Amino acid sequence: MVELDRCEINCIHDEAVKAVKEALFSEDIAISLAELFKALGDPTRVKILFSLMTRELCVCDLAAVIGASESAVSHQLKILRTLRLVKFRREGKIMFYSLDDDHIEKLFAQGLEHVTE
Amino acid sequence: MVELDRCEINCIHDEAVKAVKEALFSEDIAISLAELFKALGDPTRVKILFSLMTRELCVCDLAAVIGASESAVSHQLKILRTLRLVKFRREGKIMFYSLDDDHIEKLFAQGLEHVTE
């Protein structure tokens, strides 16, 4: 608040701030977006999601593929489920997980472009 | 390790694990990808980046637009700079920040699709 006052007098470019503020999406959307990206922001979850891009897998297989404990994988799957990034179906004792939609593929493709360029 | 042994006997679908393991990218890439997404996984940084999609802005303007302290913005800009998500140019005392490439726009577009559907 105090800083805003000082700033308005000295440095702020008023029209720029006003214009950008109007274009800025809502707090809610910013938080949702951040939550989505945060879910993708962990190596274990990245590996889980990338593994599921090939085919559906059970928790045990996922753990073996990415080299993590089944408990750790299960915990991370819960986060991915909450954000509707993965879905699952039960077959007896086994839960098969798969990607919930194709957004992840596209996000990964974009992300890889940035990372590998 | 112990769990792997137990698992191999009981639950693992060997060919599936083998196939997916081969398709899986390297540990390094997984970590880089996670770092990129993690950088996008914070409301303050999301707002900064989205603001910069409209036009270049100085630290002071950014702080005013998103309603955060200039110090907080500066700290976050450092993270974004490290990951080559933003670039900057100096004009006297003022630093103007802008997006470093167009990947962020595409990532945001994809992310918004998921979040708002």
Added chain:
DNA sequence: ATTATATATGAACATATGATCATATGAATA
């Protein structure tokens, strides 16, 4: 019914993160 198996969940712990405050830097101006 009892046991085994696949997965889920809760508690605990170490580490990471983001904001704030104080201070430092670097450029313009008096």
Added chain:
DNA sequence: TATTCATATGATCATATGTTCATATATAAT
């Protein structure tokens, strides 16, 4: 060159995060 201003940085602290271990649940098999 002394001061002011815009930004950067370091320290600190409260909170969040991810793993592990122990335990619970749900299904299948005996």
